[in-house]
Amino acid sequence: MKIKKKYLVDYLEKIYNEKINVLKFEPLGSGCHGSGFLIEFLHNSKKERLVAKTLKSGIGLGHDHFSDRCQVLMWANDTFNNLPKHVKAVDVAGISGDGITSIGKAREFFLLMEEAKGVDYSYDLREMKNKSSLDSEDIEKIKKLTKYLAGIHSVKCTSEDAKILYFRKLRDTIGHGECLMGVLDTYPDDIKFTDYFEMAEIEKKCCDWMAKLKHKYHRCCQIHGDFHRGNIWFSDDDFTVLDRSRGEYGDAADDVTAFTINYIFSSIIHHGKLKGAYEEALRLFYEYYLKFTGDYEIMSVSALFYAFRGVVVANPMFYPDITEKQRRMLFNLVHGILDADEFKIDEVNDYVK
Incomplete structure (x- = not known):
């Protein structure tokens, strides 16, 4: 993101309606989706820090056109502040050349938000x-x-839109550029442990699951939408969440699977199966969640969402350092869950074989 300091100062002064002294404007790092930049400035004689987030083009994931990237950031700006414990969004703006401009003249965009603290x-x-x-x-x-x-x-x-929003969440989980089909499209052509025909088989199984779930729109509820390990930051005795995504409403299974796939994935990487502290954590998570919600139905609706998360963690773009064997185990997990009537922790090690 190339913006002259003068234009950044002008932009911040319009937001805060007073003089701003920018002390730092520097890159924080880049990930698969985009890049972050730290902005440190003086406001009311107090030092403040915000993060500007941009999205990448040329990687797939439905971010191909500038309007795709704009849509993601506009939605984030509108919804981050509606979810408890989420970092606050401040604004979304357009970039043209080395300046900040109106959305209509922009070809790139950034989201301005609070900085997350912790680990x-x-x-x-x-x-x-x-x-x-x-x-x-x-x-x-x-x-x-x-x-x-x-x-x-x-x-x-x-609202009367509950059915529409639930159907959209099911559809997006399969066909959205950031979800199952979009993630599978970013796999390299020379991948050895799978091929396009197996990927298509997984997509077809997920479409069958969508049909099974469509009548369950009574489950439509508030969600985070991307509740994975990197979006949960602990500091002292509390935590903050980042980057809710792809809709304010959906199925609770979206968040639960996004989080719990991490225990299975990490255990496969380090132990070759689900065992030890990871297995205990997975069981404890479900024990507490079911105790707090009484939502035992979640075990029979989670397959579609686990499939999406499974192809994410098996993807070389996101996790380049794991082995072909481990990726094969993760695809076996996806098939095992999709072929079962409900998710059972006791059967995870059978799924991955």
């Missing part, structure tokens, strides 16, 4: 590989996260 949950997952069982801090974090999800999922979509 993301990836750290906890890495630490679990050396543990035979969970410690008290692990247990407390799982309890907090399940209670949080139970709280946001208790907000049901009561």
Whole structure:
């Protein structure tokens, strides 16, 4: 993101309606989806820090045209602030040349938001590989996260659009550029453990699952939409969430599978199967979540969402360092879950064989 400091100062002064002194404007890093930039400035004689997030083109994932990237960031700006514990969005703006401009003249865009503090949950997952069982801090974090999800999922979509929004969530989970089909389209041509025909088989199974789930629009509720380890940041005794995505409403299984796939994935990487602290964490997560929600139906609606998350963690673009054998196990997991009537923790190790 190339913006002259002068234009950045002018932009911030319009937002805050007063003089701004920009102290830092520097890159934070890049991921598969985009890049982040730190903006540190003086406001009311106090030092403040915000993050500007941009999206990449040329990678697929439905971000191909500038209007695709604009849509994602416009939606984020509109909805981040509606979810408890989410980092706050400040604004979305367009970039033209080295300046900030109106949306109509822009060809690239950025989302301005609060900076998240703390350490993301990836750290906890890495630490679990050396543990035979969970410690008290692990247990407390799982309890907090399940209670949080139970709280946001208790907000049901009561509008007349509930059916439409639930159908869209099912459809998007399969066909959205950032979801199952879009993720599969980013697999390299020379991949060895699978091929396009198997990918098509998974897509067809997911379409069958969509048909099974369509009558369950009573489940339409508030969701995060991308509740994975990198979007959960712990600091002291609390946590913040980032980057909710692809709709305010859907099925609670979207969030639950996005999070719990991490325990299965990490255990396969470090142990070759589900075992140890990872297995304990997966069981404890469901124990707490079911206790807080009473949503036992979730076990019979999660296959479609696990399939999407499974092809994400098996994707070389997102996880380049895992082996072909591990990727094969993750695809076996996807097939096993899709072929079963409901998700059962006791059968995970049979799925991955």
